[in-house]
Amino acid sequence: MFNVPWICSRCLSRSVRTAVNRPFLQLQRRTVSTTTSDSDLSPVLLRRADFLASEHSKLSAQLAESFDTKTAKRAGELASIAGVLQEWNKANESITELRSLADNPETDAELRSLAVEDLESTRVTLPNLSAQLKQSLIPRHPFAELPCLIEIRPGAGGDEAGLFAFEVLRMYMALCVRRGLRATILKKEVEDASTDNRLVEAVIEVPTSGSYDIMRTESGVHRVQRVPATETKGRTHTSAVSVMVLPSFPEQGGGMDDALNFEDPNSDYYVDAQEVRIEKMRAGGAGGQHVNKTESAIRMTHIPTGIVVNMQESRSQHSNRKHAWQLLRAKLAKMRQEAREQEQMELRRGVMGGVAKMDRGDKIRTYNYGQSRCTDHRSGVTLHNLDGILEGGEDLETVMDSVRVWLVDQEIEGMIAEEAAGAREKPAKRGRAY
Structure with a gap:
C-alpha cells in the first residue's frame, strides 16, 4: 500500500495499470507557474464566459420544462461556450x-512521476x-x-x-x-484572348454555405515580387492584386430565420431598384459573331454609392442580369458591414491607442518568387513553399488559419480594452451622481 495521505484519482487509475516492479524514478521537483499564466485568459474574458455559461444553464432548464424555438436557438449558440x-x-x-x-514530499516516487x-x-x-474559449466568446x-x-482585380x-x-x-x-468546395467562374475578363x-477582372462563386467564413x-491587397519574363536586366518588379471576398445571397430573401430580408430598407441586403440604373449593351471580347449581334451584357450602377457592376459572361441576358444583381447586392452589403466595422474600429482606436484592424486596402500578403517566400503581414507568418501555396496546397491553409488566429486576437484585445475603458468611466459617473 502506498503511504500517501491523498492520491489524485487520475494518477491512481494510471498506477493500477503500471507494472508493480517498475523501478522507482528519482524526480527533480519542478516549480510550476500559476494557473493564470497557464490559461492565458484575462479576468474580463472569464467573467464573460461565466455569465454566458450561466445563461446557457438557465435556458436549458427552461427548455426542459417547455420547448421554445427562440430559446432553443439561443441555447444552441451558447452551448459551445458552456462546454469549453x-x-x-x-x-x-x-x-x-x-x-x-507532485510537490508533496510524502508522495510515493512512482506516483510523483505519474x-x-x-x-x-x-x-x-x-x-x-x-484558444477554443476565446474563439467561442x-x-x-x-x-x-x-x-x-471572390472578386480578383x-x-x-x-x-x-x-x-x-x-x-x-x-x-x-x-x-x-482540394477542400471539396464547388466553385464556378462567374466572370473572367482577360487583356488578350489569344x-x-x-x-x-474575375469573379468566383463558391455556393457552399459557410464558404464566406473560410475565404474572408x-x-x-496581395503583393508579388519577382523578375518578369520580359525583364532583360534581371531586376525584381513589384506589382499588386486586389482580392475582395463578398457574401453571396440567395436569389430571394428569407432563410436563416429571415435574416436575409431583401424588403427591409434597414437591412444590409436591401437594394432599392429605383436607385439602380440598368444598361443593356453588346458584349465585348471573344465570342464570335454572337458578341456583336445581341445586347446580352448588363451594366448596373448604384447611383447613391457609384458602385458599378458589369456582367457579360453568359450569352443569356437573363443570366447576366441575375448575376449582376447578385454581385451588386453583395458589394452593397459588404460596404454597409465595413462601415459599421470602421465605426467600431474608430471607437477602439481611442481605448487601444492604435489601429484595431487592417483595412481591405492594406497590403496583407507578399509573395516573393526569388526567395520562394510567402509572408502574411497580419499574422506575421512566413512560409518558404511558394509553389505549394500557389497550387492551393496545405501551406495556403496554414497561412489562412494563422490569419483567423490573428482576427480572434484582435477581437479579444478590443473586448478587453472596451471593458477596461467602461470600468474607468463608471467611477467617474458615480462621482458626478453624488
Whole structure:
C-alpha cells in the first residue's frame, strides 16, 4: 500500500495499470507557474464566459420544462461556450491537484512521476482550451454562414499585375477543389484572348454555405515580387492584386430565420431598384459573331454609392442580369458591414491607442518568387513553399488559419480594452451622481 495521505484519482487509475516492479524514478521537483499564466485568459474574458455559461444553464432548464424555438436557438449558440468553459475549469482543477501531488514530499516516487507526466500533458492541453474559449466568446461574423463571391482585380504593376491576378485565380480554384468546395467562374475578363493569362477582372462563386467564413481572410491587397519574363536586366518588379471576398445571397430573401430580408430598407441586403440604373449593351471580347449581334451584357450602377457592376459572361441576358444583381447586392452589403466595422474600429482606436484592424486596402500578403517566400503581414507568418501555396496546397491553409488566429486576437484585445475603458468611466459617473 502506498503511504500517501491523498492520491489524485487520475494518477491512481494510471498506477493500477503500471507494472508493480517498475523501478522507482528519482524526480527533480519542478516549480510550476500559476494557473493564470497557464490559461492565458484575462479576468474580463472569464467573467464573460461565466455569465454566458450561466445563461446557457438557465435556458436549458427552461427548455426542459417547455420547448421554445427562440430559446432553443439561443441555447444552441451558447452551448459551445458552456462546454469549453467546463473543460477549461476541469483542466485547471487537474493542474492544481497534480501540482499538489507532485510537490508533496510524502508522495510515493512512482506516483510523483505519474503526476508530473499528467501535469505536463494537461499544461499542453490548457492553451488549446483557452484558444477554443476565446474563439467561442467572439460573435460569429454576420455573413459567416453564407456562400461567397471572390472578386480578383490586378492593381499597380501593368501586365505583370494581370499575370499574377491570373495565378491568384488559379490558386483559389485549386484550393476549392482540394477542400471539396464547388466553385464556378462567374466572370473572367482577360487583356488578350489569344493568351488568356493576363486578367482584367474575375469573379468566383463558391455556393457552399459557410464558404464566406473560410475565404474572408483573403480580402485585401496581395503583393508579388519577382523578375518578369520580359525583364532583360534581371531586376525584381513589384506589382499588386486586389482580392475582395463578398457574401453571396440567395436569389430571394428569407432563410436563416429571415435574416436575409431583401424588403427591409434597414437591412444590409436591401437594394432599392429605383436607385439602380440598368444598361443593356453588346458584349465585348471573344465570342464570335454572337458578341456583336445581341445586347446580352448588363451594366448596373448604384447611383447613391457609384458602385458599378458589369456582367457579360453568359450569352443569356437573363443570366447576366441575375448575376449582376447578385454581385451588386453583395458589394452593397459588404460596404454597409465595413462601415459599421470602421465605426467600431474608430471607437477602439481611442481605448487601444492604435489601429484595431487592417483595412481591405492594406497590403496583407507578399509573395516573393526569388526567395520562394510567402509572408502574411497580419499574422506575421512566413512560409518558404511558394509553389505549394500557389497550387492551393496545405501551406495556403496554414497561412489562412494563422490569419483567423490573428482576427480572434484582435477581437479579444478590443473586448478587453472596451471593458477596461467602461470600468474607468463608471467611477467617474458615480462621482458626478453624488
